[in-house]
Amino acid sequence: MELPPIRFENVTVSFEERDVLKDVSLTLNEQRIGIIGANGAGKSTLSRLINGLVLPTQGAVYVGDRDTQKHAKQIRRDVGFVFQNPANQIIMPLVSEDIAFGLKNLQLPKAERQKRVHETLAELNISHLADRESHTLSGGEQQMVALASVLAMQPRTIVFDEPTTMLDLRNRLAFQREIAKLEQRAIVVTHDLEILEDFDRVLVVTDGRIAFDGRPDEAIANYRQWSHA
Numbered sequence: 001m002e003l004p005p006i007r008f009e010n011v012t013v014s015f016e017e018r019d020v021l022k023d024v025s026l027t028l029n030e031q032r033i034g035i036i037g038a039n040g041a042g043k044s045t046l047s048r049l050i051n052g053l054v055l056p057t058q059g060a061v062y063v064g065d066r067d068t069q070k071h072a073k074q075i076r077r078d079v080g081f082v083f084q085n086p087a088n089q090i091i092m093p094l095v096s097e098d099i100a101f102g103l104k105n106l107q108l109p110k111a112e113r114q115k116r117v118h119e120t121l122a123e124l125n126i127s128h129l130a131d132r133e134s135h136t137l138s139g140g141e142q143q144m145v146a147l148a149s150v151l152a153m154q155p156r157t158i159v160f161d162e163p164t165t166m167l168d169l170r171n172r173l174a175f176q177r178e179i180a181k182l183e184q185r186a187i188v189v190t191h192d193l194e195i196l197e198d199f200d201r202v203l204v205v206t207d208g209r210i211a212f213d214g215r216p217d218e219a220i221a222n223y224r225q226w227s228h229a
């Protein structure tokens with residue numbers, strides 16, 4: 001699978017005149033990229049720029065050669081986003097309907113939609129949730145269903161904002177296995193440092209800037225050192 005590079009060019013994001021990201025320039029070519037750092041450092045904002053959920057106040061973000069400010073629709077198709085709070089993402093009354101919902105927008109035939117729904121649920125070991133009412137799911141079950149909805153769409157890049165916060169050990173391991181197997185690019189914002197062990201690259205965000213950018217072990221050591229200071 002060809003993975004389009006993601007480029008940040010001198011990106012500043014301001015909310016209410018406060019700069020929460022400051023002149024960030026980056027090119028992301030790797031397949032598995034982690035983003036770590038303190039609360040409020042700017043990690044979610046950085047991740048949301050990738051699919052145009054947040055737009056730069058200054059500078060530009062490109063996915064391949066598409067500017068996120070100009071090609072929102074195509075970019076949302078190419079970059080899936082798994083939200084921190086899965087309840088924001090689940091919209092349909094039944095789990096299987098929820099996963100099928102996004103596929104309708106891709107204009108896939110019904111049989112293909114149903115096949116993808118069942119394959120994705122089986123892949124994540126949550127086939128037993130298919131006929132459950134979405135609002136009765138536990139937090140962790142919701143997080144797994146939100147993950148399934150995005151995986152079923154098969155976007156080339158998937159951004160995860162703290163995907164394991166509600167998962168028990170079994171589901172956390174299932175998530176980790178799933179990420180390791182993905183042909184797609186995964187960009188994961190997390191406080192769960194262990195899941196980054198086999199990643200290609202980890203960014204440490206501190207106060208709106210990239211304070212460190214490198215291998216997971218080095219990035220985690222840098223972040224630990226910063227946290228103790």
Ligand SMILES: Nc1ncnc2c1ncn2[C@@H]1O[C@H](COP(=O)(O)OP(=O)(O)OP(=O)(O)O)[C@@H](O)[C@H]1O
Binds near residue numbers: 038039040041042046
């Ligand atoms: N829509 C918004 N309006 C105003 N301020 C915002 C908005 N979104 C984020 N912020 C502020 O920007 C800063 C960075 O937020 P962000 O969510 O990117 O941090 P984070 O590193 O993901 O934090 P956490 O680890 O706590 O989730 C925070 O101070 C936050 O309050």
